[in-house]
Amino acid sequence: MVVGTGGMARLLARCLRGRAHVAIASRRPSEARRLARRLGAEWASVEEAGRFDFVVLTAPPDRLEEAASRVAGHLRPGSIVMDVSSVKRGVVERVSRALPSHVAYVSLHPLFGPSTRRVEGRVVVVVPVRGEWAVEPVVELMRGMGLRVVVSSADEHDMAMAAVQVAHHLSYLAYAVTLASSLSPELVERYATRSLCSTLSALRRLYRGLRVVREIQELNAYGGLIKVRLLENLRELARGGEGAWRRVEEALRLLASVRPQASGRAKASASRRPQRTPTSASP
Amino acid sequence: MVVGTGGMARLLARCLRGRAHVAIASRRPSEARRLARRLGAEWASVEEAGRFDFVVLTAPPDRLEEAASRVAGHLRPGSIVMDVSSVKRGVVERVSRALPSHVAYVSLHPLFGPSTRRVEGRVVVVVPVRGEWAVEPVVELMRGMGLRVVVSSADEHDMAMAAVQVAHHLSYLAYAVTLASSLSPELVERYATRSLCSTLSALRRLYRGLRVVREIQELNAYGGLIKVRLLENLRELARGGEGAWRRVEEALRLLASVRPQASGRAKASASRRPQRTPTSASP
Numbered sequence: 001m002v003v004g005t006g007g008m009a010r011l012l013a014r015c016l017r018g019r020a021h022v023a024i025a026s027r028r029p030s031e032a033r034r035l036a037r038r039l040g041a042e043w044a045s046v047e048e049a050g051r052f053d054f055v056v057l058t059a060p061p062d063r064l065e066e067a068a069s070r071v072a073g074h075l076r077p078g079s080i081v082m083d084v085s086s087v088k089r090g091v092v093e094r095v096s097r098a099l100p101s102h103v104a105y106v107s108l109h110p111l112f113g114p115s116t117r118r119v120e121g122r123v124v125v126v127v128p129v130r131g132e133w134a135v136e137p138v139v140e141l142m143r144g145m146g147l148r149v150v151v152s153s154a155d156e157h158d159m160a161m162a163a164v165q166v167a168h169h170l171s172y173l174a175y176a177v178t179l180a181s182s183l184s185p186e187l188v189e190r191y192a193t194r195s196l197c198s199t200l201s202a203l204r205r206l207y208r209g210l211r212v213v214r215e216i217q218e219l220n221a222y223g224g225l226i227k228v229r230l231l232e233n234l235r236e237l238a239r240g241g242e243g244a245w246r247r248v249e250e251a252l253r254l255l256a257s258v259r260p261q262a263s264g265r266a267k268a269s270a271s272r273r274p275q276r277t278p279t280s281a282s283p
Numbered sequence: 284m285v286v287g288t289g290g291m292a293r294l295l296a297r298c299l300r301g302r303a304h305v306a307i308a309s310r311r312p313s314e315a316r317r318l319a320r321r322l323g324a325e326w327a328s329v330e331e332a333g334r335f336d337f338v339v340l341t342a343p344p345d346r347l348e349e350a351a352s353r354v355a356g357h358l359r360p361g362s363i364v365m366d367v368s369s370v371k372r373g374v375v376e377r378v379s380r381a382l383p384s385h386v387a388y389v390s391l392h393p394l395f396g397p398s399t400r401r402v403e404g405r406v407v408v409v410v411p412v413r414g415e416w417a418v419e420p421v422v423e424l425m426r427g428m429g430l431r432v433v434v435s436s437a438d439e440h441d442m443a444m445a446a447v448q449v450a451h452h453l454s455y456l457a458y459a460v461t462l463a464s465s466l467s468p469e470l471v472e473r474y475a476t477r478s479l480c481s482t483l484s485a486l487r488r489l490y491r492g493l494r495v496v497r498e499i500q501e502l503n504a505y506g507g508l509i510k511v512r513l514l515e516n517l518r519e520l521a522r523g524g525e526g527a528w529r530r531v532e533e534a535l536r537l538l539a540s541v542r543p544q545a546s547g548r549a550k551a552s553a554s555r556r557p558q559r560t561p562t563s564a565s566p
Contacts (some may be wrong), residue, residue: 111476122477150473160474163465167458168479173531174517175454180534181516182446182509185541190433191443192543193394194405195488196451198481200538205478207535214528226465227521233464234457234517238510245497248456251463252490255483258468260475 001049003067004058005031007114008084012056013039015119015145023052027070050076054141056108057095060211061085061219068098077102080134084108086161086212088154089221092129104131106138109157110147113209120146127154155221162222167230169206169213176203284332286350287341288314290397291367295339296322298402298428306335310353333359337424339391340378343494344368344502351381360385363417367391369444369495371437372504375412387414389421392440393430396492403429410437438504445505450513452489452496459486 001023002013009024013035016022023044026032036043049055049071059067064083075081081103085091092107099105109125116122124147128135135151142149152160179188192200206213217223237244284306285296292307296318299305306327309315319326332338332354342350347366358364364386368374375390382388392408399405407430411418418434425432435443462471475483489496500506520527 111474123474125474160466160470163462164471164474164476164479167461167465168482170517170520171454171458171461173535174513174520175450176538177516177520177530177534178450178454178509178513179446180537182450182512183443185537187443188447188538188541189543191394191406191408191447192541193447195485196447197543198485199451200541200543202478202481203535204539207532207539210532210535218523226461229465230457230461231514231517231521233460234453234514237453237457237460238514240501247460249490249493251459252456252486252493254463254468255459255471256487256490258471258475258483260472260480260483 001025001044001052001055002058003046003049003055003071005035006058008110009056009058010035010039011110011114011116011119012058012084013041016141017041019144020054020141023048025049046071047074049074050079053079054138055079055081057081057083059083060215061087061091062215064091065094065098068095072099075100075103078104080104080106080131080138082106082108082138084110086165086216087158087219087221088127089158090219092127092154096129099130104134105129106131106134107154108138108142109161113205113212115208121148123148123150125157126151127157129154158221161216162220162226165213165216166220166223167226170217170227170230171234172199172202172206173213175199176206284308284327284335284338285341286329286332286338286354288318289341291393292339292341293318293322294393294397294399294402295341295367296324299424300324302427303337303424306331308332329354330357332357333362336362337421338362338364340364340366342366343498344370344374345498347374348377348381351378355382358383358386361387363387363389363414363421365389365391365421367393369448369499370441370502370504371410372441373502375410375437379412382413387417388412389414389417390437391421391425392444396488396495398491404431406431406433408440409434410440412437441504444499445503445509448496448499449503449506450509453500453510453513454517455482455485455489456496458482459489 002009003025005026013022013024017039023042024032024036025044025046029045032043055071057064057067064085081099083095085107086109088107096105107127107129111123111125112119124142126138126142126149139149237248285292286308288309296305296307300322306325307315307319308327308329312328316326338354338358340347340350347368364382366378368390369392371390379388390410390412394406394408395402407425409421409432422432520531
């Protein structure tokens with residue numbers, strides 16, 4: 001059962017259809033019915049949650065606890081509850097408390113937006129919160145959708161996402177505000193380099209997902225820390241000098257060696273154990 | 284005549300070959316000879332500059348005046364001197380003074396790197412410094428290579444490039460240093476989103492052109508100003524709050540409407556007159 005009718009609910013229901021018996025539920029039954037009809041899926045009321053092996057809550061992090069409370073009384077023992085929250089620490093604990101002890105809870109973070117057309121090869125982070133036995137069936141379900149699965153802890157997830165999303169988005173957004181307040185759209189068009197064109201595409205993607213971008217900025221447990229670090233680095237580089245340029249060169253050399261697999265090919269490897277997270281990559 | 288044997292000299296010589304009689308010259312004749320042989324072009328000594336209609340100096344901005352002085356005594360009246368400097372103000376004045384009054388001087392900024400394979404549709408900024416009559420033949424030459432020509436002033440060029448290059452590169456570099464010092468390469472690979480993958484590609488391009496990136500950071504006349512602005516914007520957004528998010532949304536909406544032409548299609552329009560540069564895009 002997929003609870004919700006937003007973009008991620010639609011995407012999940014579409015990808016799961018054919019692999020599992022999918023039902024859409026929502027606080028607003030008429031919307032659930034409409035979406036279910038469009039997708040050729042069943043619709044169900046939240047009270048029917050006990051009929052399903054998997055219950056996916058798609059509410060945003062600030063309304064997830066409430067969504068969990070709403071289904072809590074209707075879940076059957078041994079079912080698996082999931083969510084798709086983009087932040088974990090501070091959220092999964094509260095959701096976990098809202099759920100009855102006889103269900104498992106596995107928190108997901110799909111590292112792609114709801115408008116993604118082909119999810120094959122994309123990454124989903126799987127954070128087991130309660131019920132170790134539930135991890136395998138969840139991983140199987142995700143792999144069945146063609147996703148690359150990364151099993152992690154809430155803490156490692158948030159630390160990684162502070163760097164991969166919080167600082168990343170923030171530096172794009174600060175640049176966007178700077179560019180828009182310095183140059184008219186006509187001059188941006190006139191002088192755009194190829195590299196600016198791909199930055200503008202990235203900014204259009206951030207604009208489309210701005211609600212989630214803001215949510216991650218505000219709720220990630222390591223957000224404050226990484227923002228201070230980004231600000232300090234920017235200040236140092238703006239000042240310039242040999243030391244700053246040496247740091248730049250080292251960072252670029254290190255990152256040039258990174259070859260992520262997120263760009264398409266499906267890979268069916270999931271390391272079960274969260275790795276230790278070094279706080280610094282320098283020796 | 285192309286003076287120099289670096290990446291941009293090679294690219295220009297390769298693109299001009301077939302359209303014009305091309306000779307390579309250099310302070311190091313053996314290198315010029317080797318490059319000329321590889322390209323099937325002529326080689327010449329700097330002293331032969333007087334044989335050519337166009338003389339392109341490819342030295343970086345901090346050695347451009349010196350390069351100009353070296354050819355100055357050998358130029359014939361009515362020839363056109365060009366350079367490919369990525370910054371204009373503070374550079375073109377000195378180069379201009381080093382050249383004899385009987386030649387024209389048109390400064391170029393190709394908005395693409397020396398490793399570009401197909402230059403068709405890419406942008407070259409043309410900044411007339413001395414000899415209005417020389418602009419037309421230069422624009423013709425550039426269009427003949429398939430380039431999109433933007434005629435500008437040194438001041439408009441530097442102001443635009445402060446936003447399109449200085450702040451742009453700086454925000455990427457500050458993020459690179461932050462990412463590399465927060466996450467091991469293994470974790471970056473593990474958690475990379477599609478969006479991070481394209482940022483990593485952008486960082487690899489900056490790494491390849493780091494000498495020019497640094498030169499632009501240090502020499503652009505409006506660099507100091509835009510860096511302060513970027514830093515302030517980052518600080519404000521890191522703090523968050525409704526006002527900050529409203530500014531972000533406005534900027535993203537404005538930039539989403541920009542559709543630059545730099546991404547491939549050759550367009551043969553060049554506005555002759557530099558536009559006035561508004562310092563703010565907000566109403």
